Amino acid sequence: MSLHLYDTAARALREFHPQHEGRASMYVCGATVQGVPHVGHVRSSVNFDVLRRWLVHQGLDVSLVRNVTDIDDKILTKAAEAGRPWWEWAATHERAFTAAFEALGCLPPSVEPRATGHVTEMIDLISRLIDAGHAYPCDNGSGDVYFDVGSWPTYGSLSGQKPDEMEQGEAASRGKHDPRDFTLWKAAKPGEPSWPTPWGRGRPGWHLECSAMATRYLGPSFDIHGGGLDLVFPHHENERAQSNAAGDGFANFWLHNAWVTMAGAKMSKSLGNTLTIPAVLERVRAVELRYYLVAPHYRSTVEYSEAALAEAASAYRRIETFVARVTERVGPVPASGADISAFTTAMDDDLGTPSALAAVHEQVRAGNTALAEGDHAGARTAATAVREMTGVLGLDPLDPHWAGAEAAGGTTARSALGALVEDLLAQRTAARKDRDFARADAIRDQLTAAGVGIEDTPDGPVWTLKDDEQ
Numbered sequence: 001m002s003l004h005l006y007d008t009a010a011r012a013l014r015e016f017h018p019q020h021e022g023r024a025s026m027y028v029c030g031a032t033v034q035g036v037p038h039v040g041h042v043r044s045s046v047n048f049d050v051l052r053r054w055l056v057h058q059g060l061d062v063s064l065v066r067n068v069t070d071i072d073d074k075i076l077t078k079a080a081e082a083g084r085p086w087w088e089w090a091a092t093h094e095r096a097f098t099a100a101f102e103a104l105g106c107l108p109p110s111v112e113p114r115a116t117g118h119v120t121e122m123i124d125l126i127s128r129l130i131d132a133g134h135a136y137p138c139d140n141g142s143g144d145v146y147f148d149v150g151s152w153p154t155y156g157s158l159s160g161q162k163p164d165e166m167e168q169g170e171a172a173s174r175g176k177h178d179p180r181d182f183t184l185w186k187a188a189k190p191g192e193p194s195w196p197t198p199w200g201r202g203r204p205g206w207h208l209e210c211s212a213m214a215t216r217y218l219g220p221s222f223d224i225h226g227g228g229l230d231l232v233f234p235h236h237e238n239e240r241a242q243s244n245a246a247g248d249g250f251a252n253f254w255l256h257n258a259w260v261t262m263a264g265a266k267m268s269k270s271l272g273n274t275l276t277i278p279a280v281l282e283r284v285r286a287v288e289l290r291y292y293l294v295a296p297h298y299r300s301t302v303e304y305s306e307a308a309l310a311e312a313a314s315a316y317r318r319i320e321t322f323v324a325r326v327t328e329r330v331g332p333v334p335a336s337g338a339d340i341s342a343f344t345t346a347m348d349d350d351l352g353t354p355s356a357l358a359a360v361h362e363q364v365r366a367g368n369t370a371l372a373e374g375d376h377a378g379a380r381t382a383a384t385a386v387r388e389m390t391g392v393l394g395l396d397p398l399d400p401h402w403a404g405a406e407a408a409g410g411t412t413a414r415s416a417l418g419a420l421v422e423d424l425l426a427q428r429t430a431a432r433k434d435r436d437f438a439r440a441d442a443i444r445d446q447l448t449a450a451g452v453g454i455e456d457t458p459d460g461p462v463w464t465l466k467d468d469e470q
Contacts, residue, residue: 003058003348005224006299008232008254009158009240013350018223019252024060026052027214027251029227029235030112032069032206033093034078037100038274039293039304040228040260046290047257047298047351048226049106050393054347057392065217066109067210068094071116071203076192086193100277103286104293105394105401113213115204119195121212122204125246126184126197134245135184138175143187143200147242149180155241158254159233168234182238184208207238214243214250221249229256230266258301260293275304287395287402288313294353294393314463315361319386320397321422322364326383327398330376335396338385343392353393360389368426421452425461 003016018024028048031041045066055062069075070090079089094114102108126145129135134151138144149155149163156163168182183205188194194201204212214222227236236254243250259266268274280289283306292312296302327333342362346355367382390396424443431439444454452463 003054004350005253005255006350008236008256011160014253016223016253018060019221022059022061024055024062024224025218025222026062026064026224026226027210027218027222028064028066028109028225029210029231030066030068031094031097032072032074033090033097034072034074035093036276036278037093037097038276039280039289040266040268040274041097042100042104042106042277043260043293043302044226044228044257045101045106046104046293046394048255050294050298050353051224051226051255051351052107053392053394054351062110063218064107064109065111065113065214067213068097068112068114069206069209070094070114071193072206103277103281104290105287105399107394111217113217115209115213116193118209118213118216119204121216122185122208123197125208125212125215125242126199128246129184129242132245132247134242136177137199138173138187140175141200142175143185143197143202144173144175144183145185145199146176146181147184147238147245148177149182149241150178152241152245154244156237158237158240161233161237166233168238182207182234184242207235207242210235211239211243211246211248211250214239215248220247222251224253224255225251226255226257229258232256255298257298260302260304262304264303280309284309284313287397288316291316291395294395295357297354298351316395317463318422319360319364319390319395322367323383323386323397325371325422326367326379329371330380330383333380333383333387333398335391335398336384336388338381338388340385340389343385343389347392356389356393360386363389372426372430421447421463425454425463429461 004013005016006012007014026048028044030045031037048064052062052064071086075090076086079086082089126135129147130137130145133148135145135147138146156166163180166180168180170183172179185197185199185208186202186205188201188203192203194203214225225236225239236256240250240254262275277289284292289309292309293302295312295315323333340359342359343356346352346359349355363382363385367379367386370376370378370382387396387398391399396402424447428440428443431437431443447454447463454461454463
């Protein structure tokens with residue numbers, strides 16, 4: 001296998017080799033189900049869905065664990081503000097996240113454990129840490145339990161920070177031996193949910209949850225741990241420290257996707273700069289939003305804009321229309337079996353989706369040329385390559401998931417419009433090539449009068465509906 005992935009811990013590209021031949025294991029930090037999912041939330045799941053699909057395409061059997069944090073300070077606070085039970089609030093928003101992941105074509109995880117279902121494993125992990133001298137119950141007998149950062153010499157190596165310069169972001173506590181120590185178990189507070197432990201009733205700390213769930217389903221050592229860049233510290237730093245200190249090898253690779261930003265700031269509920277998935281899906285189809293999130297490299301920040309979203313939607317429609325035209329004129333198109341070597345090279349280079357999509361669009365252009373010249377075999381070959389490559393990216397236009405979503409969402413008319421517009425654009429391109437500028441201008445005027453805006457780009461014309469631009 002020639003796949004290379006950027007490992008945050010090594011700060012370098014490393015060649016990926018699964019720990020067990022023929023199988024790969026992944027743990028991805030899922031949602032803290034405190035509210036409605038936004039674009040920033042789903043980017044991580046979409047990016048790691050692409051990694052999973054690529055590993056499967058290369059012949060590996062992939063086990064993917066994506067957790068649900070269903071007990072957390074934010075969940076308790078928001079549920080109380082809404083006057084609803086914390087468990088009902090969490091369950092409601094868990095369903096919202098599941099719906100968003102499904103809408104964007106993310107394959108379901110192998111298992112999706114909830115934090116509240118794994119308290120037994122968490123208590124066991126705390127016991128191991130205390131026995132090894134890396135954790136301690138609070139001296140005042142409150143029931144809080146902390147990880148002893150000073151006992152672990154390599155603490156800070158994942159995030160590249162010096163322990164003396166770190167702040168956990170936790171409330172001050174008189175029970176800590178060191179301000180850098182982080183909470184493993186929180187003592188019960190009046191009115192909050194709690195579970196019995198040898199140290200008193202309480203609830204788990206956030207970092208503890210993922211270590212316990214990852215090793216429960218993937219074993220003490222597994223291949224890949226993924227999540228958003230904002231989780232490197234303190235969450236993943238603390239996961240790694242407590243797991244290694246307990247004697248577990250834990251993750252061999254640490255992968256992190258960058259943020260989706262608005263006006264240069266990370267998209268987050270606390271900043272109030274979010275775009276919920278239901279709101280965005282009123283602007284574009286789910287497959288077009290997925291294209292928008294897949295197109296940049298996963299380690300590149302995405303600066304959200306309506307114009308960029310519209311451009312991504314148009315780019316996807318060019319792919320979709322090409323496959324539809326070949327199917328209509330030539331017949332069924334296979335989903336695999338073509339030469340996708342350029343795409344493979346791009347994906348093996350740390351999931352280089354920008355270059356991978358460039359390979360897709362190159363085949364679209366070649367296929368359209370073949371269609372124009374009556375070369376049906378060449379068009380089918382190109383369309384087969386397009387289907388195989390987009391299938392890896394979860395963007396195959398003929399995937400039943402997207403066909404079903406279109407029927408349910410009433411977007412069949414839009415797809416039909418897209419086919420008509422793309423056909424006129426092909427005629428306009430041919431007219432310009434023949435220097436028949438009067439004909440080209442007439443086609444543009446015809447589209448403009450129908451409410452279709454045209455922008456000529458180096459990759460070909462991009463079209464949008466006037467409603468999309470508002």
